[in-house]
Amino acid sequence: MNFARLIDESCQGAPSSTALIIGDEQISYGELGAQIGCVASSLRRLGVQPGDRLALLMPNSFEYLVSYYALLRVGAVAVPLNPLLREPEVRYILEDCQASGLIFHQEFASIVEALRAHLSSLHHAILVGDEGQAATLTFNDLLQTGDQESFTVDSADQDLATLIYTSGMTGDPKGAMLSHRGLTASAQATIEGFRFKSTDCIIGVLPFAHIFGKNLLVQAALVAGASVVVMARFESTLVVEAIERWKATALSGVPLMLIALSNALEAQPKDISTLRKCMVGGTTVPMEVVRRFEGLFSNCEVVEAYGISENSGIVTLNPLGGGHREHSAGLPLGLNEVRVVDDQGQDVPQGLPGEIAIRGPQLLLAYWGMPEATAGAVRDGWLFTGDIGYLDEDGYLFLIDRKKDIIITSGYNVYPKEVENVLYGHPDVEAAAVIGQPDDARGEWVKAVIVLKEGATVTEDKMKEYCAGQLAAYKTPRLIEFVDDLPRTASGKILKRALRVDSEKPETSNP
Incomplete structure (x- = not known):
């Protein structure tokens, strides 16, 4: 259809x-x-x-x-x-x-x-x-x-409806071929999981060109007969004002947006009591960011989601109104299936990390004009996402990181999310990203790029000391850079590949 x-x-x-x-x-x-x-x-x-x-x-x-x-x-x-x-x-x-x-x-x-x-x-x-x-x-x-x-x-169900081009982080952008069936299954799953009703009012501020911007909340909202407040770009003060004016009930965003909205509401309080639910995704979500947002938007429940362009949108969602599991991206939504596998494509035991593989009716038909890329990513009907995570005993998915973002230092694997979660727990940190700094002897050092809150004066040494108290020595950032802002994609995710450009020249260290 x-x-x-x-x-x-x-x-x-x-x-x-x-x-x-x-x-x-x-x-x-x-x-x-x-x-x-x-x-x-x-x-x-x-x-x-x-x-x-x-x-x-x-x-x-x-x-x-x-x-x-x-x-x-x-x-x-x-x-x-x-x-x-x-x-x-x-x-x-x-x-x-x-x-x-x-x-x-x-x-x-x-x-x-x-x-x-x-x-x-x-x-x-x-x-x-x-x-x-x-x-x-x-x-x-x-x-x-x-x-x-x-x-x-x-x-027909399998006819091509839209081409969503990926960011091209590992080469030229690839066109994910999404079918009418995939869009339909995605909308129906989102309506069910996010409990959309025709009485809902959604803030549509994420870029419509991005899968998270249109295929998730906006498209599902229109199918459900809800109202959508269309905003051309994200400005935190304007979004808070729109929530108050139009009595918005739902919102979607990425962690940096939640930080900005929390800052805006603290600076200028508004009546945002109608906002009941917020779906956050696009990257791993620091719990400190969620707790602060829910403390300020006191009637709003934040639920984490995991979705990718190749799956027409959503894959998993932390349940609303009960069953929510902290730090998790939730349970498979709709007819989506999720596995966690090793490098040979075999399922790993519960609780152990591996690559996330997914299948279901939302999955892409192929990559446009790239049969080799399609064959490399889709095997036996399963899409191998390149994301690392694990499943608990109840089937909840926990995201760890992108496979290509893992830092290998002296033979040890360091997951940037783990270090970032520690950094977000520091009272002076507004935003942070952790990347690998090339090093001749160790392969990579852990590097943290940090935006401090206004008026904060914490030093590099004090930040390292704070991290060392909570992380193993090989995970503790050796390099810390304070910046005014972090580069972002159109959807608000931190653009780590832009940060890596500044870290391409290897450092030489004593083994």
Whole structure:
């Protein structure tokens, strides 16, 4: 079934209910459905066919959601692009998937001008915003010439719905091919696990181009008939104000966002009593961050989730309202299955770390145009994620780290998360990341990059002393760097590969 039919059902089932809140404007489900229909009919008249790839390059917006679901409705493949990408990065993705069209915000007009000179396959450039030379037509043209048709292509479950390009941390970005079945299973699992109701109001602030931004809360919320407050970018003060103004009940984010929201609420208290649940993921979650957030947002329960692009979103979720297990990413959600395996692909005993492998209906079809990468990652129906974790006796998943983030010093394995959890327990630490510093003799040293809270004056020696009291000597950071901020991805995760660039030159130490 075409996933767009689930959105159609919400629009037809409660046309007067509020679907989207953008600034001061409230858009009903009936209006949303009509706009999707207009854009879909215009795309069909332009010659967009089932299977055609069209990319989206814009911040979170009404136009983004309408364009995305209009593309799915006509059977085309939506290719979300991270708005932080540079022109060569955008060009690589468009060339790789042979995109025939691009719907873009006016702030990216100069990038699109450069792209059109090199991409012969790019037949349609549709501008969101003012007129510009890069556009053959505008998004408003699609709305005005469309006829609000209700026609939806009858896609098969395994038909390609969207291409989500991974970050390319180990080479060129890979396009994860997600099916209509995968999107449907992901939305249904999230609705069940996060207990979505039509009366919920969600803050949609994570980037829609990211799997955690749209495929988790926002997409599930629209299928459930809930309201979504669409925010173009994360600004902690504005998010807190939106929670108060719109009486938001649910939020999703990453640990750094929880830190910023806690700071904002402390600085300027608001009535945030309606916020009941917050899903946090994207990376391992320090418990000190969770405890502080729940202490300030006193009616809100924070639950950890584990999800990846290749699984159309969520894999596991810590249960809401009972059964929550501290430090855990929870239990498999929906029809997802989880194993923890050794380097030979064999299950490891409970409580012992290994690589996380997953399977289920949400799993990607393949990596676009990369059969070798697909064969390397998916074996016997199981996706080997590259994440390290363990399962307890009740099947709860505990994340340890990314396989490639493990630090090996003098033959010992050090998991950065363990060191980071200790650092977050220090009262002067605002944020921290732990990486390996190359060393000729030991392979790597443990290095901590730390953002201190405003007014903090702790020294490097005192921080090392604090860590040494809680960690084995080989885990204790030998190098500590204090910085004003940490590099982040569009979704707010700490970008460790950018930190490693500054640590590429090996140090020479005495063995």
